[in-house]
Each structure stands twice: as structure tokens, then as C-alpha cells.
Amino acid sequence: MKTVKIRNHDMYWDIAADIHFPPDFDTSKKYPAIISAHPIGSCKDQTSGNVYGVALAKEGFVVIAFDRSFQGASGGEPRSIEDPTQAVEDFRRVADYLVTLPYVDEDRIGVLGICGGGGYAINAAMTERRIKAVGAVTGANYGRLMRGNFTALNPIAALEAMARQRTAEARGEAVKVDDLLPPSPEEARRLGVTDRDTLEATEYYRTPRGQKPNGLNRSVPSHQAAAVGWDAFHLAEVLLTQPLCVIVGDQVGAFGAYRDGCEIIERAVSKKKELVVLEGWSHYDLYDKPEPVGQALAKLVPFYKENL
Template structure:
């Protein structure tokens, strides 16, 4: 693994580049961009998937989102879906600049919100030839409709009203407000997946000093609530997509929705017993996702020579 930086306009992006064990810098490799969940950093799930895909013969790049982790950008702790999608494009730019990467053989693998961002990026960047989404989350839809998707989009309005009041306060000198990605103190109403998310992000299980479990309220929510990672997916996503999710994940509805809407080559794998968070680091489930992703990428990123 090599720690790298690469440009995304004025922002310097921080990434970890993973190589196959028999890597030859004079060779020509298929490459994968690994996109981390909302609130995550490259050293967590994205890095784990990148390392495992490298073991299967791919060059793989995990990176911190702009405004987060070791990447640059101000204000800090901004979750901006449009910026997150542009991060993926910048990562493809960098991979295409590497002599040992075949520019026509680049794929994307995203976890949770990173999966939604991967789908959205691929719709408008057809340099991405194949996409794997693991425990996928359409972040805007999830924020509006709740974790289980049972609310109407209009349920977001009270939060937007609170956002307007907070923005006015900040314009008049108040300190910026932040929200947690996962509940620090779950209660009986907290979805089981998010209870487990707390265990992942806020305990030694996967805690990392760059994953602060906070994002800017006004500047992030106003962008997230109007974002739909799957908008126009029926017409713009022509690349093959692999969707992997757990049967016990409260987020499963987003994976099944995407699968129902995609018109191009697609495969949905629902792993019995798996929760949303199991696919972040539990070996049984991560290995199953990689076992599905490896032949999928091998087939769809095959050399044309």
C-alpha cells in the first residue's frame, strides 16, 4: 500500500493505493475506486475492500472525501453529495494518469452512502465501466424518508425549518451546529443497524481519529435533502452493476429499489442473515461481498486486447 495525494480542482485528496502481491509497475492492471460510507474514512471499510480487491489482482484506491479525513477542503466536516460524486471522478482521473493502470478498465466499489455515490458518479462518468454497491444507501432519500423508508419526502420539512433558523443564527454570529452521523447514545427507537453503527464507529472495533462522527448541519443537510443518488438511473446507468446487501439490513429497500429500476446488466445478491454493518468488517460478510465482486469485475473489466 502506498499513501498518495491527488488533485480535485483546488483540493488535495488523500488516498491509499493498494497493489497486488505480484505487482509489476510495467504491467497493465484493471483498477477499482473504493468509496467510503458517510462519516467514514479511507482506513475503515473502503480500505478493507481496496486491500482485498488488490489481493485479487486489481489496483485499488481508497481515499478520504473532500472536506473530511486527511483530504483538504473548507469548511471541515462537510457532507456534500455533489462534492462526494466529484471526488469519485477525480479518483478516476488519477487512476487514468498511472502508467500501470489500463484507462479503459476502471470500476468503482462503494459501501453504504459510498455505494450511492458510486452509482451516481457512474451515470455521468462512463469511464467507470462497472460498479459494485455493498450495503448501499441513497443518502438523500434515507435522510428524507428515515432509515426504513417509511416516511414521505415531506417529512423532511420540519428539519429544513430548523435548518433555516440555524442558518439565520449563524449568519448573525452563532457557532456552526453539527449533527452526528450515528447516534452516540442509542435508545429504544434507534434502528438496530444504527446501534451497530455506533459500535463500529465509536468503539475500538473500527474507531479512527479522523472519523469524528459529525457533519455540518446547515451546509450539509441543505445539500443532502435534495440529493437523489438514483435520479435518472433508468436512462443514464448503462454499465453493469452488482448489488450486495444483507437480508436483515434495514437499508435493504434501497438495494432492491435500485435493482428494480436499473435497465442494464444487473445482479442483486441478498446474503442471508447479514445486517447493514456486517459488510463493513465482519469477515464472513466482507469475504462474501468480495467473492461476488471479484468475478464481476474480472468479467466486466476484462482486457480487450
């Protein structure tokens, strides 16, 4: 593995990324490449890199797992912003970097996104034609979440609060940063949290199982308004033509990856598309648990080998 910093002409900061190489890597050869995108509030050191990145590299792909702008080890201020426009643009920036590498075949670049990274990967592929194949593991449409459960089903009230907070910060108040999760699974249960996805997210991100220094699960309310008006699947009926593989578990929770997977498979104009439903597994099982991850890879590896 090699850690790199990516700077494009349209940026004032670097994007941090880890490149995972295949066994017996030879710089004189050309390899298919996969851009791997992390979940909402996560980082490249969690599932996108240390699980799927490592596994796909072992199968012969050059995999680049990156931190989105404002998150992880990448630059951008304020920290912890989840900006869909910048998130999608980061895929282009990473693709720009890949096509400069002599060992990457520019005609065989794919994407993989986990959770919100899946929604971003799907959206990026619609207008970034260097992407030739699209994979999503428990992919979620962040815009739909921001109009739904993430704003208590009242997006207008949430937008009004965001506007007030942004005004306060413009007048000199400190930037407000929220924790998206309770500090521990025990605290989540004490608070009466019952939703499967929220409980399992806390168990993943707030325990040694998935905890990483850069995977903070924080949000900046004053910079969330754009996400409320964004839709990962907008124009999929016209622009999403690449081969598409979407993997979800059938144990559903409030984050809605199952319904998003069904929706994008129905709407995509891709001639080759498949929804894979893994029975008995949930959103966060697919992050790192060996059995469901193995089932997901059993679909993803042949998918990428066929289409890249």
C-alpha cells in the same frame, strides 16, 4: 500501500487517498483499477480501504480508497460536510488521477461503494463514462435517507431548521456540528435506541472494532439542505448502463440499504445487473465481519474480473 494527495484544477484542497497494490506489482504492466468509496461519516481507513481495498488488491486490482472532500484526511472547510454534489465530483477527480498513472488501464476502471458511498458510486457512474463496472455493498441512497429517517420523516421542517442555522452562522455564530451516534453502545441502550442499524453503527464506530481517528460520524446541519433535494438514483432508467452488482444483507434496519438495493436493480437500465442478498447478515456485518465479507467478495471478485 501508498498514500497520495490528489489536486485537480477545479479544487482548492487535496483529496487524500490510499493506493493498494496487487502482489508482485510491476510498474511496467497495466492493471485494472477500482475506486473504493467509504460510508457516510466514515473514512478510507475503515471498510472501503482496510477491508475491501486490501482484499481486491490481492486479487490483482489496483484499488484507490479515498476520503471525500471535507472528510477524513482530505481538505475542505467546514469539516464533516456530507455534500452529494462534491461527493460525486470526487469520483471524477480520482478518475482524473488514475488515468495519469502509467500502470492503470484507463479502459478498465470500476467503482465500489459501501453504505452511502454505494449510492454515490452508482450516481457517479451514470455520468462518468470512464467507470466501466459498478459495485455496491449495502449501498444506501443518502438523499432518500435525508428525506426520511434522517429528518424524522419531516424534511420540510428539517429544511427550515437548516435555513435558520445557516443564517445564524452567516451572522457570526459558530458552525454547529452534530454527532450522528451515541458515544458508546452502552449509552445507546441507555437512551432506548432499538433500531438495528443505529445500534450496530455505534458498536462499529464507537469501539475498537472500527474506530479510527478520521471516522468521526459527524454532520453539519447548515450544509445539509442540498442532500435533502438529491437522489442517488435519479435518471438510472436512462443513464445507468454499466454492469452492476449490488450486495445487501437481509437483516434490515432504519438505514434502508435492502430497499435501496432492490430499487436500483429494478430501475437501472444495465443489461448485466445482479442483486445479491446475503441471508442472516446485516448492514454493519458487511463492513468487516469475515464470513459475510467473504461472501460479498466471492461475488465481487469474479464480477470485476469479468467486467474489467
